[in-house]
Amino acid sequence: MHAPLALEIGLARAAAGLSRLAGAGGGTTLPGKLLWKLDPGAVDRLAARLPQGSALISATNGKTTTAAMAARILEPTVRLAHNRAGANLVSGVASALVVARDAELGLFEVDEAALPEVARRVSPRAISLGNLFRDQLDRYGELELVAQRWRELVSRLPAGAALVANGDDPQLGAIAADRPGSVVFGLDDPRQASPALQHAADSKWCVRCGTPYEYAAAYIGHLGDYRCPACGHARPPLDVAAREIELDGLERVSFELVTPEGSTRVELRLPGLYNVYNALAAAALSRSLGASLEDITAGLQGFSAAFGRFERIQLEDRSLLVLLIKNPTGANEVVRTLVAGRAPKLLMVALNDEIADGRDVSWIWDVDFEPLLGGLERLIATGERAAELALRFKYAGLPEEAIEVVPSLEKALDRGLELTPRGGELTALPTYTAMLALRDLVVRRGFVKPYWEEAA
Amino acid sequence: MRLVVGHLFPDYLNIYADRGNIAVLTQRAAWRGHELEVRPIGAGSAVRPGEHDLFYVGGGQDREQELIAPALAALGPALHEAVDRGAAALAVCGGYQLFGHFYRDQSGDELPGVGLLPLHTVAGERRMIGDVLLESELEAGERRTLAGFENHAGRTLLEDRAEPLGRVLAGFGNDGESGFEGCRAGRVLGTYLHGPLLPRNPWLADWLLAQALAHRSGGEPAELEPLADELEGEAHAVSAERARSRGGRF
Numbered sequence: 001m002h003a004p005l006a007l008e009i010g011l012a013r014a015a016a017g018l019s020r021l022a023g024a025g026g027g028t029t030l031p032g033k034l035l036w037k038l039d040p041g042a043v044d045r046l047a048a049r050l051p052q053g054s055a056l057i058s059a060t061n062g063k064t065t066t067a068a069m070a071a072r073i074l075e076p077t078v079r080l081a082h083n084r085a086g087a088n089l090v091s092g093v094a095s096a097l098v099v100a101r102d103a104e105l106g107l108f109e110v111d112e113a114a115l116p117e118v119a120r121r122v123s124p125r126a127i128s129l130g131n132l133f134r135d136q137l138d139r140y141g142e143l144e145l146v147a148q149r150w151r152e153l154v155s156r157l158p159a160g161a162a163l164v165a166n167g168d169d170p171q172l173g174a175i176a177a178d179r180p181g182s183v184v185f186g187l188d189d190p191r192q193a194s195p196a197l198q199h200a201a202d203s204k205w206c207v208r209c210g211t212p213y214e215y216a217a218a219y220i221g222h223l224g225d226y227r228c229p230a231c232g233h234a235r236p237p238l239d240v241a242a243r244e245i246e247l248d249g250l251e252r253v254s255f256e257l258v259t260p261e262g263s264t265r266v267e268l269r270l271p272g273l274y275n276v277y278n279a280l281a282a283a284a285l286s287r288s289l290g291a292s293l294e295d296i297t298a299g300l301q302g303f304s305a306a307f308g309r310f311e312r313i314q315l316e317d318r319s320l321l322v323l324l325i326k327n328p329t330g331a332n333e334v335v336r337t338l339v340a341g342r343a344p345k346l347l348m349v350a351l352n353d354e355i356a357d358g359r360d361v362s363w364i365w366d367v368d369f370e371p372l373l374g375g376l377e378r379l380i381a382t383g384e385r386a387a388e389l390a391l392r393f394k395y396a397g398l399p400e401e402a403i404e405v406v407p408s409l410e411k412a413l414d415r416g417l418e419l420t421p422r423g424g425e426l427t428a429l430p431t432y433t434a435m436l437a438l439r440d441l442v443v444r445r446g447f448v449k450p451y452w453e454e455a456a
Numbered sequence: 457m458r459l460v461v462g463h464l465f466p467d468y469l470n471i472y473a474d475r476g477n478i479a480v481l482t483q484r485a486a487w488r489g490h491e492l493e494v495r496p497i498g499a500g501s502a503v504r505p506g507e508h509d510l511f512y513v514g515g516g517q518d519r520e521q522e523l524i525a526p527a528l529a530a531l532g533p534a535l536h537e538a539v540d541r542g543a544a545a546l547a548v549c550g551g552y553q554l555f556g557h558f559y560r561d562q563s564g565d566e567l568p569g570v571g572l573l574p575l576h577t578v579a580g581e582r583r584m585i586g587d588v589l590l591e592s593e594l595e596a597g598e599r600r601t602l603a604g605f606e607n608h609a610g611r612t613l614l615e616d617r618a619e620p621l622g623r624v625l626a627g628f629g630n631d632g633e634s635g636f637e638g639c640r641a642g643r644v645l646g647t648y649l650h651g652p653l654l655p656r657n658p659w660l661a662d663w664l665l666a667q668a669l670a671h672r673s674g675g676e677p678a679e680l681e682p683l684a685d686e687l688e689g690e691a692h693a694v695s696a697e698r699a700r701s702r703g704g705r706f
Contacts, residue, residue: 134471142517142518143517144517144518144519204467205519205520205523210519210523353698359586359587359605359698359702360472360585360605360607360650360651361605361651362472362473362476362605362650362651362652363473364473365473365475365476365479365652365655366470366473366475384694385691385694387687387690387691387694388655388656388691388694388695390687390691391655391656391687391688391691392476392655394687395476395479395480395483395655396479397483400684400687403687405687405690
């Protein structure tokens with residue numbers, strides 16, 4: 001026997017409030033975990049009460065930003081239940097459902113491995129699949145395995161559910177091609193292609209026959225316009241595309257958003273090609289949920305940053321630029337973006353090895369940090385695995401005298417600020433739990449509000 | 457001296473940051489005034505006798521290992537000849553499995569190996585994932601530790617009289633039961649440890665370089681001039697502590 005749903009929700013909401021009062025953080029998963037304990041099926045029933053259903057967003061990289069962009073597009077016309085702070089397992093989705101009162105539509109970013117279970121429970125009306133890169137092999141297993149589970153999940157979706165997928169990713173292009181009515185998005189601007197596939201490229205071999213793909217344009221990792229010379233498997237035609245992309249250093253990027261309903265110029269207040277992919281995913285998903293091209297453009301242009309992904313925090317007379325790094329492809333794009341702006345002379349990199357960061361830190365050796373070395377005068381290596389990170393830069397050729405190992409994040413932040421001139425900016429690249437800890441430090445010092453108090 | 461490393465199938469077998477191992481070998485050779493040239497070896501490459509002083513092979517995902525296993529096996533005779541003439545080798549993770557006699561997957565199908573190490577591998581039910589710490593004695597009387605990270609479903613079984621690379625102090629090792637990790641046959645080493653292995657275990661990089669230098673000069677391996685390894689020592693200590701506090705066991 002279950003307690004009545006209303007009673008369970010009341011208890012779970014009270015728990016979220018208590019968690020905040022006790023200073024234990026945002027209570028972003030506690031109510032969900034409690035509800036989960038009380039009644040695992042409550043998630044399904046709560047989701048079923050949303051009058052406009054739910055939409056799910058998953059990807060190795062960019063799911064928090066994509067979901068935040070879609071929220072910005074949809075919010076003016078619909079009340080959302082949204083796991084904004086990135087708690088993206090079943091418990092995080094449950095919590096967002098519990099705390100959102102009177103929500104009409106669920107908008108959830110979902111962990112790659114948790115996607116099949118979340119989809120089974122909430123029966124989404126739309127799913128966006130953004131990309132699959134090698135990430136935390138100790139936690140997710142091999143990329144092929146995740147792709148296989150996604151393939152099965154898509155094959156079980158009811159005919160009415162919308163699938164939005166990044167056609168530039170061969171694994172996802174193949175999934176979309178097998179499902180009639182899928183919406184495929186991708187980049188269409190060979191001027192922005194990399195000269196060669198990056199070291200960390202993953203799905204380089206034809207998903208059908210194993211022959212290496214030929215790329216007319218490779219954009220990020222293995223994302224691009226590919227074709228198998230042996231069996232002909234190729235990127236599917238794009239329904240939603242970005243053309244005429246103009247990158248503008250660390251500040252912004254603009255592009256022509258091409259959809260079946262027409263085209264429009266979009267100016268993003270975020271840098272980098274990877275944010276063009278995030279914007280395309282958000283645009284294609286919102287479109288399938290009924291948003292107009294005007295809503296989409298306004299939402300994307302009004303968007304500034306998702307939690308800790310690309311955040312500039314003012315600390316009295318200095319600023320702190322925080323760019324999350326969590327796997328080779330994502331970190332490569334952060335490096336590329338930094339170098340395209342003004343490469344920092346002073347850099348703080350924070351490497352933790354908690355479960356959410358990945359306990360296996362070998363991935364830092366697959367990141368192309370080398371382009372940063374030209375202008376780098378001092379590196380502050382911090383976090384639980386600071387020494388390993390220092391080795392990464394030492395063996396890349398940075399002189400040992402230029403490296404300071406300061407495992408304590410707080411001391412490293414103080415040291416970094418001390419070395420930053422007045423009016424200057426300290427660039428910090430933290431892994432996930434280091435980003436949370438860093439943010440917590442600046443919250444405690446009163447420079448930013450805790451995320452659960454920020455306006456949506 | 458100029459040393460040549462043959463990097464086997466670097467485009468396919470590179471999943472656990474194998475290039476970190478290559479970077480450590482290259483820099484530690486350069487800091488002693490030696491030049492290390494890395495030559496990729498792929499399908500159809502010729503391995504000329506005496507050309508390579510050291511071979512390196514890394515790990516890949518199952519699919520990539522299936523794609524290259526036949527081509528690697530075809531290089532077997534040339535690799536055996538090179539090793540018989542004194543070339544050294546380091547095989548990590550998937551490459552370690554393929555340096556044995558065969559790898560048998562869940563359905564019973566076998567991938568051929570090159571047979572440089574007296575072992576074979578059978579796919580297991582549970583993945584062995586976590587930090588590892590070994591004690592190794594490559595030179596009689598010199599006990600050293602190796603710290604790394606393992607992530608494998610294969611259970612590697614050493615055949616009769618095979619010598620392990622080390623004794624497991626914490627973590628799973630070859631099969632989670634025997635208490636042994638890796639395998640050593642003369643100058644050929646195989647192991648599941650990545651992390652990558654060499655940055656936080658620089659003594660092993662130096663041991664490999666000493667074997668490679670001996671191959672090139674035709675003499676006996678000599679101790680290399682020591683380097684300032686404080687950062688390496690710190691990284692080793694943290695990794696070893698991780699293995700002791702959270703290394704895997706069944």
